[in-house]
Amino acid sequence: MSGLSQRAATAVTAVVALAGTATILAVESLVSGPPFLAIYAALIAVLCGVLRVVARQTDPAEVPPGQWTDPYLLAYLSGGPDLALRTVALSLVDRGLLHANGPALSVAVPGAAALVQRPVEQRLLQVVGAGADARSILQSGTLHDGCEDIQRQLRQARLIEIGPARLGSGLLRSGIAATALLMVAVARIVLAASRGQHKIGYLIALTLLGLVLVFSSKGGWSSLVSGPSRTRAGETLLADMRQLFGTLPLRAGQIQPGGGTSELSFLVALYGLAAAPAFASSTLQSWMPPAHVAPAGMAGAESSSSWDTSGSSSSSSSSCSSSSCSSSSCGGGGGCGGCGS
């Protein structure tokens, strides 16, 4: 099953919910007690599974047409605004436009903001001005807002999705599943009452648990409270770019400071801060908020990010298997920009 339309996904959910409800209602008078609760729990599990599968199948897997070759865009896709801003800052330092002395940042060239093209670079240079502390400004909402353009591009291409955009059909499907659960529960309670049975506490608890589970599944209410997450197409793009760059993490040591290539930006964007070569990693480390200073050898900027990688597919993990994004190099801090999801 692939490329399922929202309507078909809703229909599939409705059919499964109806079939499950009908089955349970048919046997409801024959079973009671723990066997009934077990059947009811199975229905909850099936509905949650269906919701998860159809949500995934309505998620486009194809990378949309267009040029997705901007390292900042890939950094945002990989690790959210935190990683994107650090990639921007590192690129500006590498290009000699920004001066980094530990956590202190300053513009290295007068009028540097006029020399760069991208809005996010201009914004960063303007904010840094005569001097600023990287640890505070890279966390600031002002700069995160500077990434709006990147976020909009990714959202329009459905490479990421943000809370409210995922609602709608997802919520309808969760509603169908919840209705099925409630119908079964109410019918059971009515039947129990008619038989003079009043031990319905477990059923109510199980129903509440089921409602929480169906609404917290992908596409449900949870979409409203979780941060942006990559779609399958976003996962595909990241995995493909990592594939195309091949052994870039292993060649990190060959990247020279100020080398005039964008390899450093792509390296950090695609493989996270932990993959940065030695000359850059100390700078990156000094930009981390004190509470988030990572273990030696990695700088896990994403650890403080609200970036949600719950939508990650297996493609990303497989792409990491041969890269520096192994758990050993990541240090377990999420420094691989989404690889380890």
Place this chain on the structure above:
Amino acid sequence: MAVEADSRDRFGIGYRPELLAGILANLDRLDIVEAVADDFLDHGMHLRALRTLAGQVPLTLHGVSLGLAGACPVEAKRLEAFARWVDFVRPESWTEHLAFVRAGGIEIGHLAAPPRRPATVESAARNVARAARVIGAMPCLENVATLIDPPCSTMSETQWVGDVLRATGAPLLLDLHNLHANAHNFAFDARTYLESLPLHTARYVHIAGGRRVSLGNTGRVRIIDDHLHEAPAAVFELLAVVAERTSQSLTVILERDGKYPDFRVLLDELDRARTAVAVGRGRRVPTSRGVAA
């Protein structure tokens, strides 16, 4: 007035992972990227990545293992696999070498020039026609470099290549460094060679560099087409000649397989190619029916 390359002429580079950052950062200066098909075929994910690359920049798929110039028919499973790859990646074209790479069930791991005889023209034409049928598009056929004059040959290289192109109707991928190396190694004039080729069929041009090696104590020097060095001036001179003698648009692709320099060096090489094509185009004589060489 400064001469300029025909706006239809295109200039690109061979994809290598080591060059990708430079490629992606300079898409405004690259019209096309060539990917060696066989580098991607061991894993489905590699192929999908190649398709993603084809979505970013026009892509041509370069084959190195079909062995179209072999005496034996190319195995159906190879052609069918290649057809699936082409169908999946959707490149704008595909290319292969006029070489054999296996015989008698033995892979020789090298693009070897076949004996230049009428019989090999026929077998190559059969293979190319079959490949075009299975894959659904005619390949561009590339002349190869060789360090030995193929034994049992009865035809010159230009005669053989020309006959294959005429028999198949396939376009030519003219590798100018292969030509330069062969001309040096076998002491013939590359410009005369170009005069003998059906240049009107040329669609793609490869430029690359190689190295000179001494053959023991013989005092003889051979050029090895290793793609590890800058293209020599002679290659750009030949490119200008090709541009002068052709009226169709050309796609020039720089091949570099190792010892990667700063990407700016490669962009400079492509600029030299642009200049060479512009110079060649500028040499063409205007006629009442257009422009003639």
